[in-house]
Amino acid sequence: MKKVFITGANKGIGFATARHFLQKGFYVYLGCRSQERGLEALQLLQSEGLTNAEVILIDISQDESVKNARIQLGKKTATLDVLINNVGITGNMPQDALNATVSELEKVLNTNLYGTLRVTQSFTDLLERSQEPHIINISSSIGSLTLHSDTSWKYYENANIFMVYAISKVALNMYSISLGNQLPKFRVNVIDPGFIKTDLTNNQGSGSPEEAATTIVNTVLDKTVPTKKFVSEDHDSETKECPW
Ligand SMILES: NC(=O)c1ccc[n+]([C@@H]2O[C@H](COP(=O)([O-])OP(=O)(O)OC[C@H]3O[C@@H](n4cnc5c(N)ncnc54)[C@H](OP(=O)(O)O)[C@@H]3O)[C@@H](O)[C@H]2O)c1
Numbered sequence: 001m002k003k004v005f006i007t008g009a010n011k012g013i014g015f016a017t018a019r020h021f022l023q024k025g026f027y028v029y030l031g032c033r034s035q036e037r038g039l040e041a042l043q044l045l046q047s048e049g050l051t052n053a054e055v056i057l058i059d060i061s062q063d064e065s066v067k068n069a070r071i072q073l074g075k076k077t078a079t080l081d082v083l084i085n086n087v088g089i090t091g092n093m094p095q096d097a098l099n100a101t102v103s104e105l106e107k108v109l110n111t112n113l114y115g116t117l118r119v120t121q122s123f124t125d126l127l128e129r130s131q132e133p134h135i136i137n138i139s140s141s142i143g144s145l146t147l148h149s150d151t152s153w154k155y156y157e158n159a160n161i162f163m164v165y166a167i168s169k170v171a172l173n174m175y176s177i178s179l180g181n182q183l184p185k186f187r188v189n190v191i192d193p194g195f196i197k198t199d200l201t202n203n204q205g206s207g208s209p210e211e212a213a214t215t216i217v218n219t220v221l222d223k224t225v226p227t228k229k230f231v232s233e234d235h236d237s238e239t240k241e242c243p244w
Helices: 012-023 035-047 063-076 102-112 114-128 159-182 209-221
Strands: 003-007 027-032 053-057 082-085 134-138 187-192 230-232
Touching: 003 012, 003 114, 012 027, 012 035, 012 082, 012 209, 027 035, 027 063, 035 053, 053 063, 063 114, 082 114, 102 114, 102 159, 114 134, 114 159, 134 159, 134 209, 159 187, 187 209
Parallel strands: 003 027, 003 082, 027 053, 082 134, 134 187, 187 230
Antiparallel strands: none
16 A cells, blocks of 8 residues: 655645545555644544544654654654645745745745755655655745746736745745756656635635645656646646746
8 A cells, every 4th residue: 555644634735635645545644733633634534434544743844843753654654655745834924025024934934945855854765665756845836936027927916925935935846856856766746736725825716625635646646747847736738837
C-alpha cells in the first residue's frame, strides 16, 4: 500500500486530499498541529469507513516539532511514497509593498517557505526508499512572477494587496525547482488548486476542497505528468500550465 504524508490535513484542501487518497487505496498520515483537531478529522474519516489513516503531530513552523514528527513517522514506516506540502497561511493585512512589515514577512515565510523546507529535508530519506517518490508543493498563481507583470491577468489589480503571501509562494516555487533539479529520481510538482472555498479564503471561491483534492491526487496518479511542472487550476489554458 502506497503511503502519503499531508501537512495541514485536518481541514480545507489538506483534509479533502487525505480523504481522496484514502478512497484511492493509499495509507495516509495526517500531519496536524493540534491533537484535538487532528483526531476530529481522523474520526470523521473513520466514520466514512476510511480507516487506513493516522495522525502525526507537526507544527511546520517549529524545528523541534518537525524533528519529533519525523521520529514518530519513522517508528511507523521506513518508506514514504508521496509528500504533500499543503500548509499555507496568508498573513495579516496590510501587506502591500508600502505597508508590509518585516515581522509579518518573517512569520509568513517561516510557515510557507521555511516550514516546507524543514519538512522536505526531514522526510526525504523516507521518500528515497520509494520506487516512485513524489513531492507536491501547494502554491498559488499569485506566486507567478510572469503573471504579476501581465496587465491582462485577471488578478493584476488585486494581487498586490497580498504581497507578503505572494513573496512566500514565489520563494516556494523557486525552492521547488531547485529541489526537483537536485532530486532527478523524484517527481516534484507545484500545484495551484484554484480559488477554493476554505477558511483561508473566508469560504469565498469558485471551487470546492474536493475539486482541489482531485487535481492533487490525479497529478500523483497520472505518471505522465513530468517533474517540475507548475499547474494552476486558475490558469486559462488547456494544459493549465502556469508560467513561473
Ligand atoms: N483556498 C484557496 O483558494 C487557495 C488558493 C491557492 C492556494 N492555496 C493553498 O492551499 C493550501 C491549503 O490552503 P487551504 O485553503 O486549505 O487553507 P486552510 O483551510 O486555512 O487550511 C490550512 C491548514 O494548514 C494548517 N496549518 C497552518 N499553519 C500550520 C503550521 N504551522 N503547522 C501545521 N499546520 C498548519 C491548518 O491547521 P489548523 O486547523 O491547526 O489551523 C489547516 O489544517 C495553502 O498552501 C494555500 O496557500 C489555497
